[in-house]
Structure formats: structure tokens, C-alpha cells
Amino acid sequence: MSNPFETVPATAILEGDATDAYFERTRATLEHAGKNPRVVAEVTADQFPTGEFDVFTGVKDVATLFEGRGVDVDALPDGQLFDGGPVLRIEGPYLAFAELETSLLGFLSQPSGFATAALEARLAAPESLVLSFGARHVHPSIATTVERAALLAGLDGFSHVAAGEILGREAGGTMPHALMFCFGEGNQAEAWTAFDEAVGEEVPRIALVDTFWDEKSESLLAAETLGDDLDGVRIDTTSSRRGDFRHIIREVRWELDARGHEDVDIFCSGGLEPETIRPLRDVADGFGVGSHITGADSVDFSLDIVEIEGKPISKRGKLSGVKEVYRTADGGHHVALADREEPSDGELLLEPLVRDGEIIREFELADATDRCLADAEAVGFDRS
Numbered sequence: 001m002s003n004p005f006e007t008v009p010a011t012a013i014l015e016g017d018a019t020d021a022y023f024e025r026t027r028a029t030l031e032h033a034g035k036n037p038r039v040v041a042e043v044t045a046d047q048f049p050t051g052e053f054d055v056f057t058g059v060k061d062v063a064t065l066f067e068g069r070g071v072d073v074d075a076l077p078d079g080q081l082f083d084g085g086p087v088l089r090i091e092g093p094y095l096a097f098a099e100l101e102t103s104l105l106g107f108l109s110q111p112s113g114f115a116t117a118a119l120e121a122r123l124a125a126p127e128s129l130v131l132s133f134g135a136r137h138v139h140p141s142i143a144t145t146v147e148r149a150a151l152l153a154g155l156d157g158f159s160h161v162a163a164g165e166i167l168g169r170e171a172g173g174t175m176p177h178a179l180m181f182c183f184g185e186g187n188q189a190e191a192w193t194a195f196d197e198a199v200g201e202e203v204p205r206i207a208l209v210d211t212f213w214d215e216k217s218e219s220l221l222a223a224e225t226l227g228d229d230l231d232g233v234r235i236d237t238t239s240s241r242r243g244d245f246r247h248i249i250r251e252v253r254w255e256l257d258a259r260g261h262e263d264v265d266i267f268c269s270g271g272l273e274p275e276t277i278r279p280l281r282d283v284a285d286g287f288g289v290g291s292h293i294t295g296a297d298s299v300d301f302s303l304d305i306v307e308i309e310g311k312p313i314s315k316r317g318k319l320s321g322v323k324e325v326y327r328t329a330d331g332g333h334h335v336a337l338a339d340r341e342e343p344s345d346g347e348l349l350l351e352p353l354v355r356d357g358e359i360i361r362e363f364e365l366a367d368a369t370d371r372c373l374a375d376a377e378a379v380g381f382d383r384s
């Protein structure tokens with residue numbers, strides 16, 4: 001079978017078949033009527049600033065989508081934070097891109113949601129190791145999307161191997177409860193020893209210590225078993241057994257230190273949210289975050305024609321006319337009509353992405369991460 005998982009292939013996306021049926025009917029109707037007006041269309045989430053910022057990403061795939069199409073596209077840089085107004089603008093004959101709307105919005109909406117949630121986790125523990133562990137919660141075909149969004153928001157790593165091969169980054173992680181089960185209760189030391197003997201020396205020795213006995217007992221046994229080979233322990237305590245999770249971590253820290261294991265790090269995972277990470281960041285060394293990122297709401301972008309044959313137009317509730325968005329010196333997000341005076345301290349945010357079908361922007365993930373973290377500071381991104 002050529003498509004055993006029934007996923008939409010890249011060829012269908014590029015050819016405009018990954019579209020809502022009514023766009024095909026729109027093409028048939030406009031061609032029948034001999035209409036193909038020159039338009040300006042804008043992608044927005046909120047017409048006016050709301051005071052809440054989101055991370056913009058997915059624009060690399062949008063550039064690929066529009067390559068070779070006879071239109072001009074401007075967009076925010078990858079990783080830019082935004083709050084209202086256009087994040088992307090298309091100019092050209094409407095039928096040059098009509099069917100692309102569905103994929104265009106999909107490429108932006110879900111990844112921007114992932115990246116915004118990942119930024120929340122990142123800023124909940126700025127000095128800690130924070131890893132993306134949520135690939136298991138999404139369809140395998142978008143695992144790379146999740147992991148790229150996590151890296152863009154500044155997370156330190158991720159778990160999905162195939163995504164790592166695409167992104168050019170080594171996937172990481174610790175060990176699953178399944179490994180402990182296969183050795184059985186009472187044989188935890190055998191499991192950790194076998195792991196230490198079996199995996200490459202570059203792999204951190206982080207023992208999972210919450211499977212059968214309490215976290216302190218298993219942590220001390222792991223330290224006694226692996227000695228200086230032990231890099232850390234992972235505590236993934238099920239919520240029904242957590243109680244005062246911070247106290248558990250402090251107790252494990254105390255008992256490890258009391259026995260000379262100050263170098264053994266403590267990692268936490270399991271249903272972690274920014275509000276649960278913040279109280280742990282001074283007692284734990286790292287966090288694995290999954291469902292907070294993968295369960296993020298998509299950013300509700302829509303594409304609206306705002307000018308047609310040079311004249312402003314909009315549907316009720318939307319704002320007509322070609323706009324620009326600016327980062328102001330006080331970290332604000334200013335939206336204004338493009339033909340009006342720009343704010344004196346405003347930095348224009350929309351930049352050329354595609355010109356007459358040619359991609360004219362480079363995409364370096366590290367640059368996007370730097371931009372994301374710098375802008376988060378500039379705007380005072382705070383979801384606490």
C-alpha cells in the first residue's frame with residue numbers, strides 16, 4: 001500500500017488538493033463567470049490587540065506552499081510574538097491561491113499553538129532542562145511539527161527519534177516503566193544495571209524511580225546500584241500518589257545529598273503544566289513536558305480578503321484595508337492601515353516571504369528561537 005496510514009501526502013498539499021471542497025467550487029464559479037480579481041488577503045487571529053501574545057510559527061511550510069505561485073507574500077518572522085492584526089499578507093490574483101487557504105491556515109494554527117504552550121513551559125523554569133515528551137499524544141505524521149515548535153520556544157530537547165532525523169537534532173529521554181516491568185518488582189537494580197551496560201556511553205543514565213516502591217527508596221537504590229555512573233533519576237509519580245510533589249522532590253534531594261549523591265540530578269514528568277513546574281524549579285533539575293504542549297489550542301487564524309482591485313473590503317466584524325503591525329518601544333503590538341503614518345517608535349514586523357513565487361527568506365531554527373525568547377522578554381510574555 002502506498003499510503004497505509006491514509007495521511008494527506010505532500011504532493012496533495014502542494015497541488016492544492018488539501019483544501020476544503022467549497023474552494024474548488026469557488027474556482028469553478030469564478031472561472032465560469034470570468035472573474036479572477038487581484039486581491040490582498042490577510043491572515044489574522046484577532047482584529048485588535050487583546051493584551052495576550054501568541055508565538056507565530058509554521059511560516060517555513062507556508063513559504064514552501066506558496067513557492068512557484070504568482071503571488072507576493074509578507075509574513076511575521078518565524079518565532080515572532082504577536083497580538084492582533086495580520087501575521088501574513090498575500091497579494092495577487094485570487095485564483096492563484098484560493099485552494100491553498102486550508103493548508104495555509106493549518107500550517108500556522110496548530111504549530112503556533114504548540115509553540116505558545118512550549119514557551120509557557122520554557123518560561124516556567126528558565127534555568128532548568130525542559131524536554132518535549134509529548135509526541136505520543138499526536139498523530140505520528142506531525143511529530144516533527146511538535147518537536148520543532150518546542151525547540152523554537154527554547155526547550156532543550158525532545159524525545160521523537162524520526163523527528164530528530166528530520167530536524168538534525170538527536171532525540172533524548174530516559175527510560176519507560178515498560179523497561180522496569182520487564183525486569184519485575186524487586187529487580188529494579190538489575191534493570192538499571194542492564195540499561196547502563198546496554199546503551200551508548202553518550203546516553204545519560206537517568207533511572208526511572210517511581211515504578212514499584214516510593215521515590216526515595218528507589219532513588220537511593222539507583223544511586224547505590226550505579227554509583228558515579230548515575231546521572232539522575234526521573235520521578236513520574238502518578239497524580240493519585242503525588243500529594244505534595246514538591247515535598248517528595250525535596251525529600252529525595254535531601255536523602256541523596258545525605259549519602260553523598262549531590263551530583264545525581266532529579267527530573268520530573270507526568271502531566272506537568274507551567275503552574276506545577278514553577279514550584280518545582282528550585283528543587284528539580286529538569287522537566288519532561290508532553291500534553292501541555294500537544295494539547296494546546298490551535299491559534300484561531302482566518303484568511304480574509306481586505307482589498308479587491310485596490311479598494312478596501314471586509315465582511316462584517318473584520319477590518320478592511322491593507323494593514324501593518326509594529327512592535328513599539330514599550331513592547332506593544334500596534335496595528336494600523338498601511339497607508340497611514342507609522343508610529344514613531346514602531347518596528348515594522350511583516351517582512352517579505354515570497355516575491356512573485358520565489359521564497360526570499362532563510363529559515364534557521366536557532367534564529368527563530370532567539371527571536372522568540374527575545375520578543376517574549378520585550379513584550380513581557382507571562383501566562384502565569
Ligand SMILES: O=P(O)(O)OC[C@H]1C[C@H](OP(=O)(O)OP(=O)(O)O)[C@H](O)[C@@H]1O
Pocket residue numbers: 133134175176177178236269270271272288289290291292
Ligand atoms: O504528557 P505528559 O503527561 O506531560 O508526560 C509525558 C511523559 C510522562 C509519561 O509517563 P508514562 O505515561 O508513565 O509513560 P512511560 O511509562 O513510558 O514513562 C511518559 O514518560 C512521557 O515521557
